[in-house]
Amino acid sequence: MKLFTVSMTISLAATAAASPAHPPCPHKNFRWVSLPAVGGGAPIQEQGTAATETHIYLLGGIPPDANNSQPAVPSTNTFEAYSFKERSWKSLTPIPKAFTHANAAAVYGKIYLLGGLTGDGVDKIWHATGDCFVYDIAKDEWTALAPMPDGQSRGSSAVGISGSTVYLAGGMERLEVFENGAQTSLDIVTAYDTKAGTWTTLPKLPAPRDHVGGAVIGRKFFVVGGRDHGQPNVRNTTWTLDLDAPSRGWAAHAEMPTARGGLSMGVIGERYIATFGGEGNPDPGSNGVYNETEVYDVKKDCWFKLAAMPHPRHGTVAASVHGRIYIPGGGVYIGAGPVDTFDAFELGV
Numbered sequence: 209m210k211l212f213t214v215s216m217t218i219s220l221a222a223t224a225a226a227s228p229a230h231p232p233c234p235h236k237n238f239r240w241v242s243l244p245a246v247g248g249g250a251p252i253q254e255q256g257t258a259a260t261e262t263h264i265y266l267l268g269g270i271p272p273d274a275n276n277s278q279p280a281v282p283s284t285n286t287f288e289a290y291s292f293k294e295r296s297w298k299s300l301t302p303i304p305k306a307f308t309h310a311n312a313a314a315v316y317g318k319i320y321l322l323g324g325l326t327g328d329g330v331d332k333i334w335h336a337t338g339d340c341f342v343y344d345i346a347k348d349e350w351t352a353l354a355p356m357p358d359g360q361s362r363g364s365s366a367v368g369i370s371g372s373t374v375y376l377a378g379g380m381e382r383l384e385v386f387e388n389g390a391q392t393s394l395d396i397v398t399a400y401d402t403k404a405g406t407w408t409t410l411p412k413l414p415a416p417r418d419h420v421g422g423a424v425i426g427r428k429f430f431v432v433g434g435r436d437h438g439q440p441n442v443r444n445t446t447w448t449l450d451l452d453a454p455s456r457g458w459a460a461h462a463e464m465p466t467a468r469g470g471l472s473m474g475v476i477g478e479r480y481i482a483t484f485g486g487e488g489n490p491d492p493g494s495n496g497v498y499n500e501t502e503v504y505d506v507k508k509d510c511w512f513k514l515a516a517m518p519h520p521r522h523g524t525v526a527a528s529v530h531g532r533i534y535i536p537g538g539g540v541y542i543g544a545g546p547v548d549t550f551d552a553f554e555l556g557v
């Protein structure tokens with residue numbers, strides 16, 4: 209890929225001749241499906257998302273009435289579930305605390321909320337909170353867990369699940385929502401064992417990331433794109449950690465065609481990682497939002513681009529279930545601006 213780029217800058221004719229040596233990444237057909245509005249018409253953005261075989265759960269986030277002119281950043285404790293069978297949304301027992309950018313995961317029939325950000329209602333700063341909770345689906349009941357270890361409180365991490373362990377890579381501690389406000393980005397990587405209730409530390413990311421894609425395929429934890437200290441500082445990296453040999457550290461793979469933070473990401477068939485949208489687009493006509501759909505072929509270590517999203521947005525976590533990637537809510541301009549759009553993406557149809 210690097211050699212190809214170099215030859216392109218030297219001579220277009222030479223590129224055309226050289227390109228057969230670099231076969232294009234094989235594309236797949238795709239389809240978008242429209243689904244019932246989130247929460248029956250309750251826009252949400254920067255929520256945590258978790259999925260089981262039967263439901264998608266949305267944890268907290270930036271509430272429906274949020275806008276950039278509010279004096280303090282909002283967060284909410286709402287907890288919504290979408291049933292695949294009933295094709296409808298339902299409000300469940302609220303989370304004991306209001307969160308945005310929560311790290312969420314479903315593991316063996318329970319929903320875990322492992323830290324996030326929260327607003328204190330007085331200023332335009334979201335702070336990290338290490339508070340953790342578990343939700344029992346059968347009882348519709350929340351229970352507090354021990355908080356994250358000192359110095360590891362954060363939201364907006366890449367989340368991966370393997371067996372009974374939840375992996376969190378990067379994340380952020382502080383998001384100041386005003387001009388030149390600080391946005392801390394972290395490189396720490398930790399794992400929560402849901403059976404033992406214990407945290408362990410893994411090798412740091414090669415660089416800090418938040419608003420970043422995460423997924424486990426096989427026993428590899430993929431961490432894709434994201435940003436490093438602020439919306440404009442978008443990144444195109446594809447990194448993996450081998451969970452069976454974490455001491456080997458992070459490996460770098462083919463880079464995304466378009467660097468993006470605030471993207472959503474899902475997995476199809478253990479073979480494809482699809483990435484959608486994002487925040488920090490410098491194009492003046494874009495409202496600061498990316499519309500890209502770009503797919504990584506895990507087997508061939510290459511990316512292909514598909515047509516733009518029908519409803520471009522950023523700031524939402526997607527869920528991958530039954531070969532579909534579900535994208536609930538999100539924001540349609542830089543900063544706040546949640547919507548209730550709910551759609552799903554399929555590949556190879």
Ligand SMILES: *[C@@H]1O[C@H](CO)[C@@H](O)[C@H](O)[C@H]1NC(C)=O
Nearest residue numbers: 273274275276277278279280
């Ligand atoms: C934005 O929020 C502020 C404070 O809550 C409110 O006064 C204002 O009407 C809202 N603006 C819009 C466009 O909703």
Ligand SMILES: *[C@@H]1O[C@H](CO)[C@@H](O)[C@H](O)[C@H]1NC(C)=O
Nearest residue numbers: 209444445463464465466467
């Ligand atoms: C990824 O970003 C880096 C840094 O901006 C750039 O050098 C590289 O060419 C990008 N890769 C691709 C595939 O565009």
Ligand SMILES: *[C@@H]1O[C@H](CO)[C@@H](O)[C@H](O)[C@H]1NC(C)=O
Nearest residue numbers: 489491493494498499500516
């Ligand atoms: C996608 O975004 C780009 C850059 O902002 C814009 O030029 C293009 O028209 C958009 N595509 C669609 C289909 O909206």
